[in-house]
Amino acid sequence: MKGFHGEYEATVDAKGRFLLPGGLKKQLPEGESRFILSRGFEKCLTLYPFKSWEVIIDKINRLNDFDPKVRQFRRQFLGGATEVELDSAGRMLLPASLKEYAGLQKDIVLAAAIDRFEIWDAGKYKQLFEDFSPEAFSDLAKEVMLGLERGI
Template structure:
């Protein structure tokens, strides 16, 4: 499975396309050019390489249809999910409804998120860090990474 690193700036053209940054292209498995793009958990989009999407869908398809939370999750998570492919120039078309959901303007930032890539409006992404102090990050890191065992406190 691919694990991405980095964040890259890109620009959406007048037709709603952006060029997948070379830094991410280099990290893709050979020949991987098909993706699924969907709504992110925040006001961003999430771009999954096909190989990352397939096991996720397999897991989701096994959830209990009789549970209303499952149905609500599927609607939220899968609604708007669209297969996209890189064209010969390495560009990708953003579906208009997803672009609107994330409030994407011309300037975007693509951010590594382990096996997927988040697509953010550049101004919104930069604001995330302006509003987040080093102290708040330290507390978040402790809350997320520490499970109470001292041997797990070290990175």
């Protein structure tokens, strides 16, 4: 498979843990239990299987340290990145600072994003789709896909 797919609901317990959904777990490489959890570009978290994270780190390592934008990007992107592992019950602990950043409450959604998953507060995730009309999605798809065809 070339990428993850789907949306999965989960519940965060009082200790800040959630059970990794079975449908998501089936898509992971055999035995994958280590992840990097970091701040997302929007107010969500990004969950990278360790192998996906290594590919991104290799790219970031090739960036020019003398460029102030590169340094700022690294701070923002890597600052909250935390290694997390599944416990023996298949649960993952959300660090309090990252949970607060994304405004995660009890109900969360894990949404596939090709090589990673985004973790959203369920209410905020639902609002994303309520605020985005089918027409706006059609326009966005056209713009993005035509840009892809043109090599932009």
